[in-house]
Amino acid sequence: MKILVGYKRVVDYNVRIQVKPDGTGVVTDGVKLSANPFDDIALEEALRLREKGVAEEVIVVGIGPADLTAHLRNGLAMGANRAIHVVAAEAVQPLTAARILLKLVEKEQPGLVIVGKQAIDDDANQTGQMLAALWDRPQATFASKVEIADGIAKVTREVDAGLEVIEAELPAVITTDLRLNEPRFIKLPDIMKAKAKPIDTIELATLNVESNNHLQTTHYAAPPKRSKGIMVKDAAELVAALKQKGLL
Amino acid sequence: MSKILVIAEHLNGKLNPSTARAISAALAVKPETIDVLVLADNTDAIAAEAAKINGVSTVLTIARTENAHPLAAVLAPQIAKAAIGYSHVFAPSTTFGKDVAPRVAALLGVAQVSDVMSVESSHTFKRPIYAGNAIITVEADTNHTVVATIRTASWPAATNGAGNAPVQALSLDVALPSHTRFVELQQGKSDRPDLQSAGKVVSGGRGVGSKENFEIIYKFADKIGAAVGASRAAVDAGYVPNELQVGQTGKIIAPELYMAIGISGAIQHLTGIKDAGTIVAINKDAEAPIFEIADIGLVGDLFKLIPELEQALT
Numbered sequence A: 001m002k003i004l005v006g007y008k009r010v011v012d013y014n015v016r017i018q019v020k021p022d023g024t025g026v027v028t029d030g031v032k033l034s035a036n037p038f039d040d041i042a043l044e045e046a047l048r049l050r051e052k053g054v055a056e057e058v059i060v061v062g063i064g065p066a067d068l069t070a071h072l073r074n075g076l077a078m079g080a081n082r083a084i085h086v087v088a089a090e091a092v093q094p095l096t097a098a099r100i101l102l103k104l105v106e107k108e109q110p111g112l113v114i115v116g117k118q119a120i121d122d123d124a125n126q127t128g129q130m131l132a133a134l135w136d137r138p139q140a141t142f143a144s145k146v147e148i149a150d151g152i153a154k155v156t157r158e159v160d161a162g163l164e165v166i167e168a169e170l171p172a173v174i175t176t177d178l179r180l181n182e183p184r185f186i187k188l189p190d191i192m193k194a195k196a197k198p199i200d201t202i203e204l205a206t207l208n209v210e211s212n213n214h215l216q217t218t219h220y221a222a223p224p225k226r227s228k229g230i231m232v233k234d235a236a237e238l239v240a241a242l243k244q245k246g247l248l
Numbered sequence B: 001m002s003k004i005l006v007i008a009e010h011l012n013g014k015l016n017p018s019t020a021r022a023i024s025a026a027l028a029v030k031p032e033t034i035d036v037l038v039l040a041d042n043t044d045a046i047a048a049e050a051a052k053i054n055g056v057s058t059v060l061t062i063a064r065t066e067n068a069h070p071l072a073a074v075l076a077p078q079i080a081k082a083a084i085g086y087s088h089v090f091a092p093s094t095t096f097g098k099d100v101a102p103r104v105a106a107l108l109g110v111a112q113v114s115d116v117m118s119v120e121s122s123h124t125f126k127r128p129i130y131a132g133n134a135i136i137t138v139e140a141d142t143n144h145t146v147v148a149t150i151r152t153a154s155w156p157a158a159t160n161g162a163g164n165a166p167v168q169a170l171s172l173d174v175a176l177p178s179h180t181r182f183v184e185l186q187q188g189k190s191d192r193p194d195l196q197s198a199g200k201v202v203s204g205g206r207g208v209g210s211k212e213n214f215e216i217i218y219k220f221a222d223k224i225g226a227a228v229g230a231s232r233a234a235v236d237a238g239y240v241p242n243e244l245q246v247g248q249t250g251k252i253i254a255p256e257l258y259m260a261i262g263i264s265g266a267i268q269h270l271t272g273i274k275d276a277g278t279i280v281a282i283n284k285d286a287e288a289p290i291f292e293i294a295d296i297g298l299v300g301d302l303f304k305l306i307p308e309l310e311q312a313l314t
Helices: A037-051 A066-078 A094-108 A127-135 A188-194 A235-244 B017-028 B044-051 B072-082 B095-108 B215-224 B232-236 B302-313
Strands: A002-006 A009-011 A033-035 A057-064 A082-087 A112-116 A139-149 A152-159 A162-169 A172-176 A199-203 A215-221 A230-232 B003-007 B033-040 B058-063 B088-092 B112-116 B118-121 B124-129 B134-140 B146-150 B167-169 B180-187 B200-204 B227-230 B257-261 B278-283 B296-299
Touching: A002 A037, A002 A094, A033 A037, A033 A066, A037 A057, A037 A066, A037 A112, A037 A139, A037 A172, A057 A066, A057 A094, A066 A082, A066 A188, A066 A199, A082 A094, A094 A112, A094 A127, A094 B095, A112 A127, A127 A139, A127 A172, A127 B072, A127 B095, A139 A162, A139 B072, A139 B095, A152 A172, A152 B095, A162 A172, A230 A235, A235 B278, A235 B296, A235 B302, B003 B017, B003 B072, B003 B095, B017 B033, B017 B088, B017 B095, B017 B118, B017 B146, B033 B044, B033 B072, B044 B058, B044 B167, B058 B072, B072 B095, B072 B180, B088 B095, B095 B112, B095 B146, B112 B124, B200 B215, B215 B227, B215 B302, B227 B232, B278 B302
Parallel strands: A002 A057, A002 A112, A057 A082, A082 A199, A112 A172, A139 A172, A230 B296, B003 B033, B003 B088, B033 B058, B058 B167, B088 B146, B112 B146, B200 B227, B200 B257, B257 B278, B278 B296
Antiparallel strands: A009 A033, A139 A152, A152 A162, A162 B180, A215 B134, B118 B124, B124 B134
């Protein structure tokens, strides 16, 4: 089977982002961009399933501007067979992303779609679930273990109460949690090989995806700052300070 | 006027406190009605608890054997059908709500507002992005149902006791898929307060050093009646189970007192505790980033300081 992997480019997780003083957005010019960490985990899992013989082909999908190609080459260097670049000038909301992925699912007929549980820029945690709904297929979100046999994915999910195990008939959508795996590093010869791998470019407008403008972001603000704290010199002083606040 | 449907979260026949927090956010919309929807195999006890929460108009129940476990693929089509006629559908932003709500939104063909931290008006909300490093104001289209998950750390639980809402069974004609099946839930057993609703939380990090050493954290937490949490580093190192993780990818909490012990304070961890009332940091590294947001800091060896703290308490 084929595995489709959502592969979003985001501001690198180590960057301390700044809100623009006029409240129109966050500063992204000149800021380091990387693959969404959860998507690296999604790609790693797809590659491992290919290495186990569960899948034959791994396709990375990116939605974004023309310069997204370099990011998709990273996914190819990590080991994906090919990439699909849906060219969109503006950032798309999760529902639109899910509708785009559904078009690609209809075209490619994958046995599995793996996406990160959330992108670390919008922190929405929606796209995988929305795709599963539109596709009318199972979803296994927040996966920390995936076993596939006889057309069924047995997935361990990280839920608030502990670990939940579910079975999903394929095709299905899996979203990845941090503990699913440790993504591999990209080696130099693989970067060279990736240059020869195909990237299909599709203009968003040609996919006839229903547009969705149900949500408008009207303002960006920095979070309120906590007031400066105090340092105490020993345990007794700490206990006294907490008792004074009525906390102990 | 707004009509809000709140999806109840429950486990082992008990209502999860996150539901009352989602009801608080619903109250902030000042709606005409707030109905709570309970989906379970046996809804009686859960519905009775929900009916007591102040502000609830009606508790709607869908009792089906298929609803015995919270499978999003099974619950979402029922919720989407029950949502007809409502202006808003709210679910708590817990792993339950995050799993099911986007599936409902997609079935309704609408966008979702994730992690609502404040309600500005019936269709205007604030939510965090970039791990809480920016807060955005979003406006939802008034012509569509608003599907939202409610950031539990931002809302107190709605008060309970005076409410006496009628309970009404819903019968919906919805075909349910069989392609997703529940196998088991491996639950961490604990008699300690629940991490997400506790007033006090004591968290340990990599500095605790081992699973055995974590006993010192448990013991101290028990002494002050606190829940136990952990940083991702402590979870990854196998010191504690993953459901104790606090942070962007774990639980986001807002206790009155948060004590971070042996936690350096990575940005992803700080996201989980930003709304805590008082943050105490105990760390041997005076340069640790946790001290930048701590209200009270103490530099020193936790293995020496915790016994001293216990002594000072007696």
